Amino acid sequence: MIDNESQGDEEDDGELNYFSMLEYLLGELPGTSFTADSAIWCESVWKLQNRYEDDYPELLGGFFFTERPPIAPTSKEVSDFLVWITTGRAAGVWNPEFGLLEVRNPEEIKEAHDRIGQKLTPAQKDALRKMAAEVSEALVIVDKR
């Protein structure tokens, strides 16, 4: 169980990875409050993958899902993203009971969104905007106070 997967002498070919894809998607979502429920995130990305992977394998091909129906499919990549985005404190879970993932550093998310956006083609950006709109209802928590 010793991994060293982040090393290696293969060159970066500039492609997106699952982490940057989700970071960009997060920047596309409206507001700063999202569900912290990993199962909902996983199911949302799973649906996107089923729908768009053939057209955009470079955006969605890096996610692998474990399917144990009837429970929702899960993905190590999605869970990994959620853990790191909170551990890195760009976002935080303020209230575990409520499961709220709140962006603490919106400028950091925006900076990542812009940086990753430089690597994307206009078509990829359009696709991700469309994807964000599709998962918005499931992921975004609207403050009704």
Added chain:
Amino acid sequence: MDFQSLQDEITPWVEEKLSSAEPIYYDAPKLVRDPVHGFIILSPLEVTILDSPILQRLHYIHQTGLAYLVYPGAQHTRFDHTIGVIACVEGIARAMATRLVGGPVDDRTIEELRLAALLHDVGHGPFSHLTESVVRQRFAKDFEQIRRQSFHGTIKYFRQAEPGEILSYAIVTSTPFRQFINSVHDFYAGRGKCSDWDIEDVAGLIIGRADDDAQFKADIINGPMDADKIDYLLRDCHFSGIKAEVDTQRICHTASILNKPGWRRYLVANAGALPHLEQILFAKMMLYTALYHHHKIRATGCMHTAIFELLHSLPEEESGLSSIADYVAPREFEFWNTCLSIPSTKPVAMDLLNRRLLKRALVVSPRTTTEATVFKITRLREEALKPGALRKLAGKIYGNLPARSKRGKHLLWIDVPTGPDIDEDAQHSFVDLGRSDPDTLAKVFPTDDWLKSYEANKLTIHVFYVDDREARQAAAFAARDVLKEEFEIELKDTAFTLAKLDPP
């Protein structure tokens, strides 16, 4: 590369290996004494397979890579572990057969499960997961393609399988291995000493595949709380000397098969298993903290990867690495011989053999980073996902060193580990608490929070460099500058003092 091409690369080696020794047949079972599980009875068929060169090579593959350089007792091998997994499978399956009288766990099923346990690790190369990581990195696009491909009429057939498991599957389903196993089967079946199983089904269990009504079998071999995990946790603790308890017998006697409409027949534990499953998760976190993520063990992993970096810079005819089989096939003593015979890899190999390990130059974690820039670590983590990016970064640090501190770029490493996958285990493990549907362990235990806590408090990024203090101090300052320039990470003095170096 698709699966067929991968298997074509492996097959000549399997054929050569199997033809190097004639099968040995036995009249009676054999009793093996195992330090973890006690006596284990092996059937004549199992002993014949264990005696084959494909299985015997596992004697020369350490279970925990080079961890024995830090925990001297951790000398256990994939062979010991293989036999241990058979014992765990037997324990779980026999307990189920006893309780579920007339159920699906009959002698044939147990034989099939034991065979899958016996064969599950044949795809490992020298130093187990260390070489698996090199293979995963070197053949990343190939494995991604394989995990996406359709096979046996199923989309993404290998999606849940790790490279080592795919390699085990490729070996077990290769033509020469099938011929071998069929001849062994026919010999014992003709004497009434084995059942009628299909090796394709057995191989499927290794990658977590089974029919819906037999999912429990795949769960026992390659599931979230499988026999493999139970054995490696116990074995790694036993041989390293780390104290963590797992009550195997209790877990065996709480295992059952889910039988609810709309659900596959998953392996499920009853409520009595909860504290023991919790023990498994804690044992895993304990092993990550004390063993798998121990900074010196991570340093041995970097040195192992350094050897491959040097080999990859040579022409194939010199490195001997022209196909994936060349990574998997060598036993550890053959790996050492190769490294010592090549001038560029000899010094690193000698350093490992003499235990002259790389040391910490910088310790980067939320604790050693200023509060204002702690979230920038995420960017370093993201960078680590890009193939080759960490090496490029290490190259930049190395390039900034003063000439007198340069000892070789292959000796400077940035190590970004990944956390224990306990949330994955918990999300997929079912427990029957008497409600209408089973719960996942993730609903019962806050594993998500445990993992976040682990990542925030225990997971550490290191910069490793040579033992020479002056050179390491220079590397620490150069690494600090590069991390600030590239990621805006600002470090506290503890980033240096934890590495036993002077702060700026």
